[in-house]
Amino acid sequence: MHEISVAAALMRRVLAEKEARKLERISQIVLQIGPMSGIMPDALQFAYDSLREGTQLEGTELVIHSAELTTCCRHCLHLFDSRLMHTRCPRCGSEELQIMGGDEFFIQYLVTEKV
């Protein structure tokens, strides 16, 4: 399962950050994942929950925010939510549409606590 290695890499990055910024305790890791990133949020959550046992991140919760897809009209540059499933631009009617974003996978922020 690919999410196990993603979770392990994520934890290494967070621990390196914890070390570098001398953070005492991280209560939450907030991630942004797009639907086109190839990562299944549920599987990642499960992998993380099983890997964190016994590590410095044992009490750290993983919070996953799903990013949205945006469609851009190449004719008038109007941006709209891809979930609306338009095949034409709602503003100018052009069919030259491009889907943007959705492949993001990054740590949005860490919630830290002083002990």
Ligand SMILES: [Zn+2]
């Ligand atoms: Zn348009």
